[in-house]
Amino acid sequence: MSDSTLRDLTQPLIDHAEGQLFLNEAFKIIVEEVLHKGTDAEEKVCEWREPESLALLLDLQLRDTGESQGRLLQRVRNVAKYSIKTSHPHFFNQQFGGVDYHSLAGRFLTEALNTNLFTYEVAPVFVLMETEVLKALRQLVGWTDGDGIFCPGGSTSNMYAMNLARYKLFPEVKTKGLWALPRLAIFSSPGSHYSVQKGASYLGFGTDSVVLVKVDDGGRMIPEDLDAKIELAKSQGFVPLLVSCTSGTTVLGSFDPLDCIADVCDKHQLWMHVDSVSWNPHKMLLAGLQCSAFLLQDTTNLLKRCNCANASYLFQQDKFYDVNLDIGDKSVQCSRKVDCLKLWLMWKAVGSTGLEHRVDKAFLHVRYLLEQMKKRDGFQLVSTPEFVNVCFWFIPPSLRGKEGNADYQDKLAKVAPVIKERMMKEGTMMVGYQPLGDLGNFFRVTVFSPHICHKDMDFFLDEIERLGKCL
Amino acid sequence: MSDSTLRDLTQPLIDHAEGQLFLNEAFKIIVEEVLHKGTDAEEKVCEWREPESLALLLDLQLRDTGESQGRLLQRVRNVAKYSIKTSHPHFFNQQFGGVDYHSLAGRFLTEALNTNLFTYEVAPVFVLMETEVLKALRQLVGWTDGDGIFCPGGSTSNMYAMNLARYKLFPEVKTKGLWALPRLAIFSSPGSHYSVQKGASYLGFGTDSVVLVKVDDGGRMIPEDLDAKIELAKSQGFVPLLVSCTSGTTVLGSFDPLDCIADVCDKHQLWMHVDSVSWNPHKMLLAGLQCSAFLLQDTTNLLKRCNCANASYLFQQDKFYDVNLDIGDKSVQCSRKVDCLKLWLMWKAVGSTGLEHRVDKAFLHVRYLLEQMKKRDGFQLVSTPEFVNVCFWFIPPSLRGKEGNADYQDKLAKVAPVIKERMMKEGTMMVGYQPLGDLGNFFRVTVFSPHICHKDMDFFLDEIERLGKCL
Numbered sequence: 003m004s005d006s007t008l009r010d011l012t013q014p015l016i017d018h019a020e021g022q023l024f025l026n027e028a029f030k031i032i033v034e035e036v037l038h039k040g041t042d043a044e045e046k047v048c049e050w051r052e053p054e055s056l057a058l059l060l061d062l063q064l065r066d067t068g069e070s071q072g073r074l075l076q077r078v079r080n081v082a083k084y085s086i087k088t089s090h091p092h093f094f095n096q097q098f099g100g101v102d103y104h105s106l107a108g109r110f111l112t113e114a115l116n117t118n119l120f121t122y123e124v125a126p127v128f129v130l131m132e133t134e135v136l137k138a139l140r141q142l143v144g145w146t147d148g149d150g151i152f153c154p155g156g157s158t159s160n161m162y163a164m165n166l167a168r169y170k171l172f173p174e175v176k177t178k179g180l181w182a183l184p185r186l187a188i189f190s191s192p193g194s195h196y197s198v199q200k201g202a203s204y205l206g207f208g209t210d211s212v213v214l215v216k217v218d219d220g221g222r223m224i225p226e227d228l229d230a231k232i233e234l235a236k237s238q239g240f241v242p243l244l245v246s247c248t249s250g251t252t253v254l255g256s257f258d259p260l261d262c263i264a265d266v267c268d269k270h271q272l273w274m275h276v277d278s279v280s281w282n283p284h285k286m287l288l289a290g291l292q293c294s295a296f297l298l299q300d301t302t303n304l305l306k307r308c309n310c311a312n313a314s315y316l317f318q319q320d321k322f323y324d325v326n327l328d329i330g331d332k333s334v335q336c337s338r339k340v341d342c343l344k345l346w347l348m349w350k351a352v353g354s355t356g357l358e359h360r361v362d363k364a365f366l367h368v369r370y371l372l373e374q375m376k377k378r379d380g381f382q383l384v385s386t387p388e389f390v391n392v393c394f395w396f397i398p399p400s401l402r403g404k405e406g407n408a409d410y411q412d413k414l415a416k417v418a419p420v421i422k423e424r425m426m427k428e429g430t431m432m433v434g435y436q437p438l439g440d441l442g443n444f445f446r447v448t449v450f451s452p453h454i455c456h457k458d459m460d461f462f463l464d465e466i467e468r469l470g471k472c473l
Numbered sequence: 474m475s476d477s478t479l480r481d482l483t484q485p486l487i488d489h490a491e492g493q494l495f496l497n498e499a500f501k502i503i504v505e506e507v508l509h510k511g512t513d514a515e516e517k518v519c520e521w522r523e524p525e526s527l528a529l530l531l532d533l534q535l536r537d538t539g540e541s542q543g544r545l546l547q548r549v550r551n552v553a554k555y556s557i558k559t560s561h562p563h564f565f566n567q568q569f570g571g572v573d574y575h576s577l578a579g580r581f582l583t584e585a586l587n588t589n590l591f592t593y594e595v596a597p598v599f600v601l602m603e604t605e606v607l608k609a610l611r612q613l614v615g616w617t618d619g620d621g622i623f624c625p626g627g628s629t630s631n632m633y634a635m636n637l638a639r640y641k642l643f644p645e646v647k648t649k650g651l652w653a654l655p656r657l658a659i660f661s662s663p664g665s666h667y668s669v670q671k672g673a674s675y676l677g678f679g680t681d682s683v684v685l686v687k688v689d690d691g692g693r694m695i696p697e698d699l700d701a702k703i704e705l706a707k708s709q710g711f712v713p714l715l716v717s718c719t720s721g722t723t724v725l726g727s728f729d730p731l732d733c734i735a736d737v738c739d740k741h742q743l744w745m746h747v748d749s750v751s752w753n754p755h756k757m758l759l760a761g762l763q764c765s766a767f768l769l770q771d772t773t774n775l776l777k778r779c780n781c782a783n784a785s786y787l788f789q790q791d792k793f794y795d796v797n798l799d800i801g802d803k804s805v806q807c808s809r810k811v812d813c814l815k816l817w818l819m820w821k822a823v824g825s826t827g828l829e830h831r832v833d834k835a836f837l838h839v840r841y842l843l844e845q846m847k848k849r850d851g852f853q854l855v856s857t858p859e860f861v862n863v864c865f866w867f868i869p870p871s872l873r874g875k876e877g878n879a880d881y882q883d884k885l886a887k888v889a890p891v892i893k894e895r896m897m898k899e900g901t902m903m904v905g906y907q908p909l910g911d912l913g914n915f916f917r918v919t920v921f922s923p924h925i926c927h928k929d930m931d932f933f934l935d936e937i938e939r940l941g942k943c944l
Binding site: 028053067085086089104107179206211253294336357370454 | 648
């Protein structure tokens with residue numbers, strides 16, 4: 003006990019009035035730096051610093067003694083300044099972007115309330131609200147009934163599906179583990195999210211259990227190959243467990259043909275994930291990280307039966323209200339953040355129609371972007387976009403017409419990383435690139451934010467040209 | 474496409490100025506309802522409503538059209554009003570409570586920035602910050618070097634340990650799954666958190682793999698029994714994998730004897746969890762939900778080797794900066810919230826010394842509470858507290874001196890639920906109760922919040938007496 007004796011610890015350690023004053027000042031800085039300047043197309047997306055110099059600038063080290071309020075407010079400003087402005091109209095780096103102020107108000111309220119979403123007694127509003135939001139999401143999927151839960155991200159949602167599928171087929175896995183089960187096989191496409199691999203490893207299946215089904219030129223799973231791979235797996239002694247389909251693959255934005263895959267699943271009696279659904283409203287719907295719903299059609303309480311541990315300190319059965327409202331035992335988490343309020347408040351603000359507009363608007367901008375690309379030299383599509391991901395190579399003038407050269411592909415693959423480095427160091431824009439299978443590095447621009455307009459698309463193309471023209 | 478045609482979708486759909494105005498108004502309501510009234514001892518902790526009437530009151534249903542700003546602000550107020558005030562000085566229901574305003578400012582900033590913590594390019598500040606905060610936490614544990622990651626809650630942290638332990642012993646589990654491994658055994662105590670069971674199920678071990686070691690009267694794991702259970706498991710063909718110890722069990726707050734357990738682990742070459750550590754600064758340190766660190770001593774990049782999937786769209790190896798800064802592949806999540814900023818800003822504000830004061834203060838209040846209990850009739854301890862959990866039965870006047878009666882235990886077990894119902898319906902206080910093994914329902918008061926003072930402890934005891942005296 004250091005200098006505790008100097009303080010009267012019998013008195014409250016935190017002064018509410020002083021704290022609220024600090025919060026008020028911090029709020030003003032957040033609005034100014036992140037929401038005002040951070041969304042201004044004239045300002046930078048990124049204030050690049052080398053890691054060593056950024057660490058020095060931020061003075062991250064934690065010490066024994068505290069700091070003044072003024073110094074702390076300067077820290078709030080610095081964190082904002084050197085962080086990426088994900089709501090900037092020129093942030094195209096990831097599958098999220100933009101800010102919704104109603105959602106953000108919901109997020110602030112969530113943080114202030116600091117509710118743990120496991121029981122009705124401690125989270126009455128949010129138990130009811132999560133149930134209602136999940137119902138509304140299921141209705142958009144087209145399901146009249148079912149179950150679900152909000153998870154910390156889409157990877158976790160996908161893992162829920164894999165875990166549920168095996169429990170449904172072999173309930174004994176919960177107590178006896180995978181040793182008691184035959185070898186299982188999971189089917190997915192090479193374009194599916196990497197969480198299928200991570201989940202296979204984490205949940206004990208092993209990544210060898212994941213069978214990759216062939217895709218067509220557009221990156222869509224081929225049902226005939228799925229059928230063949232299932233037959234093959236069976237012949238090798240595997241029990242086919244589930245097909246993890248994708249509606250909008252990570253890179254190309256491809257949609258697996260769900261109807262045809264459903265027929266194959268029916269034929270072999272497989273769990274079809276998408277039959278359960280992982281849906282991330284923190285992406286296109288702008289709910290903010292994290293907001294990922296795992297939805298399923300089941301009405302037999304499968305989720306709870308699979309995951310429950312019946313902890314008697316939390317889920318007592320002799321409570322004075324309906325204990326079915328204690329939804330926490332459906333989760334593999336104990337402490338669980340409230341992820342529904344932000345989506346609910348935003349939805350209340352703009353209605354389903356307003357959310358629909360955002361999706362429509364994104365498609366409209368993608369169409370505009372594609373038209374403009376056609377009018378310019380050097381923009382070559384990787385595939386025809388099905389969704390709001392536009393994948394393309396930028397061919398700098400020096401490489402145009404050199405497709406036949408032996409080193410063309412190597413040189414082309416080096417273009418995107420250099421342009422990316424330049425844009426980040428100048429801070430004008432952010433967009434991702436990646437290779438895919440045999441294809442060398444190409445850009446993937448994701449058109450998500452409802453803040454953008456045609457001039458931002460024009461800026462995007464101008465900027466790629468400007469940064470890449472001398473390569 | 475509904476009435477999209479009525480709107481010019483080429484223009485931004487969200488007006489920043491209007492949005493910031495709404496946020497400003499919502500912020501005022503949050504401060505007033507949650508932080509000002511919500512921390513006032515004269516106000517209610519809980520505004521109890523039956524689920525049906527609460528659902529009606531809140532009008533949760535989501536519709537096609539949006540609502541006015543005034544209506545939405547009223548919704549913000551209503552959500553606050555009917556939610557539990559977890560920062561109220563009379564909230565003793567869970568292992569968290571109270572508000573730290575610097576942390577809260579960090580949380581608001583986190584939400585506004587909406588950063589996804591996977592790569593340096595998109596999260597430069599937070600990659601460096603998380604590394605620094607984990608280092609500081611490890612130093613408090615007593616480790617000079619190591620690794621770690623923030624997880625969405627302590628259950629996930631515990632699962633990380635179980636997953637790592639098996640990967641370290643049998644790296645082939647990542648590709649081949651548990652089928653390629655001998656049956657494994659996990660050792661824990663009956664008082665350990667239920668996430669050990671959930672993890673065993675989720676990760677494919679099965680709950681039968683969890684061997685419960687006997688505990689002493691204080692709920693602490695008995696090392697001799699651990700040794701015996703390990704030998705027994707070996708003789709039954711199991712490979713002992715890890716011991717999941719607990720420093721502060723959920724209900725009693727017991728501390729397993731780590732040194733003696735370490736000797737047993739050394740003897741049998743077992744992974745000792747606590748040798749990796751799950752630490753939840755969202756509990757006693759007031760960082761706010763979710764803030765859970767998984768720490769380990771490993772310096773061989775075990776965490777990344779175990780969890781990586783090397784997704785080429787995110788973790789490209791040809792970036793212009795040191796790609797070791799792309800820490801996201803250590804995680805089993807893809808999208809991952811920033812959980813370090815709030816803790817970092819709070820720590821900067823009060824220093825390690827300020828955090829230490831909070832812990833000291835909690836122990837001081839526990840001592841006071843125990844002294845006061847001794848002075849009153851009817852408060853009977855379940856065990857001598859080691860930590861800040863105080864577990865006790867309240868014996869109402871009608872049961873005092875009736876310990877010999879055949880129905881005494883049954884009657885006593887019914888006391889806590891009734892008192893709990895009364896306090897919630899009146900909204901004056903919240904505290905949890907539970908049975909444990911053969912012991913009937915008792916209260917567990919957790920003394921966490923740095924806002925409380927002796928009079929809140931007095932109020933707690935008065936209120937239990939008032940609500941229970943006529944039982």
